[in-house]
Amino acid sequence: MMRATRRLSKTKRFLLDHPYCCFCGGAELATTIDHVPPKACFPEGHSPEEFEFPACEQCNGESRRDDQLFGFYAQLLDFNESNRTPADVAKITKLRDSISHNFPDALPDASTARPVYNVGSVITPSPLAIEVRTPSLFREPIETLERKLTHALYYRETGRALSKTHSFLSEFYQPQGSSDVLTKYLVGLLPDKTIGGRSNVKNYGERFGYRSGWKEVEDFFMYIAQFGKGLIVWGIVLGPNTKISESANYLRARPWRKAGCREKVPETWGEDFVDSPNTTD
Numbered sequence: 486m487m488r489a490t491r492r493l494s495k496t497k498r499f500l501l502d503h504p505y506c507c508f509c510g511g512a513e514l515a516t517t518i519d520h521v522p523p524k525a526c527f528p529e530g531h532s533p534e535e536f537e538f539p540a541c542e543q544c545n546g547e548s549r550r551d552d553q554l555f556g557f558y559a560q561l562l563d564f565n566e567s568n569r570t571p572a573d574v575a576k577i578t579k580l581r582d583s584i585s586h587n588f589p590d591a592l593p594d595a596s597t598a599r600p601v602y603n604v605g606s607v608i609t610p611s612p613l614a615i616e617v618r619t620p621s622l623f624r625e626p627i628e629t630l631e632r633k634l635t636h637a638l639y640y641r642e643t644g645r646a647l648s649k650t651h652s653f654l655s656e657f658y659q660p661q662g663s664s665d666v667l668t669k670y671l672v673g674l675l676p677d678k679t680i681g682g683r684s685n686v687k688n689y690g691e692r693f694g695y696r697s698g699w700k701e702v703e704d705f706f707m708y709i710a711q712f713g714k715g716l717i718v719w720g721i722v723l724g725p726n727t728k729i730s731e732s733a734n735y736l737r738a739r740p741w742r743k744a745g746c747r748e749k750v751p752e753t754w755g756e757d758f759v760d761s762p763n764t765t766d
């Protein structure tokens with residue numbers, strides 16, 4: 486009984502400090518605490534408290550399936566052996582069982598498995614890993630994660646919710662071989678190293694970390710986040726008066742989304758969405 490009371494007051498206290506949902510424009514009253522990254526990315530009991538965000542019922546509830554699927558794939562793609570504790574393995578097994586029961590089409594297709602013999606330009610005589618085609622159903626969980634992570638990190642770093650006059654771009658890739666060049670490039674673009682005197686590099690064990698920067702006057706925000714050693718998600722936010730320069734063709738051609746709403750990526754985009762962004766056409 487005491488426990489339940491304390492839990493309730495903790496939520497209430499949190500919502501007093503954060504009255505508005507940070508995912509749908511900042512005008513809707515928050516009634517719940519949402520976890521971004523989702524709890525499914527971490528072993529049981531390890532969900533980081535500092536990644537709690539105010540959310541309305543709809544924003545929190547509508548991503549439940551995608552949260553579960555993203556957590557499963559983020560852990561599956563993580564080749565950091567130190568993230569393979571018994572608690573991690575138990576969580577992955579639990580997620581897999583739950584997904585195979587509720588969304589069987591979302592599990593990796595074992596019939597597409599093929600051995601992988603190289604890391605970048607290094608070729609090995611025996612397979613290093615097994616590659617499995619990611620089912621197309623992974624598109625929605627990653628889009629949801631990208632959108633929620635962009636809104637959450639902007640809120641966390643600036644203290645403001647993204648509004649519908651902001652636009653954002655977010656993409657993901659697996660950090661292998663030549664993609665590391667892109668990681669260095671993105672980190673190099675970050676406008677600031679610290680915000681308000683505190684470090685803006687946050688790590689949660691080896692499972693999640695991010696770097697970000699914000700130019701307040703231009704309202705330009707950028708982040709790069711890493712899930713274990715398997716997945717990198719990055720994003721850029723532009724305020725209403727900030728434009729991408731005419732010469733930045735790569736950025737201009739990307740699928741920008743309107744912030745503060747639950748808009749999906751346009752349907753025409755998607756054929757190449759599993760490629761790393763530095764792939765040449």
Ligand SMILES: [Zn+2]
Pocket residue numbers: 506507508509513540541542543544545
């Ligand atoms: Zn909302």
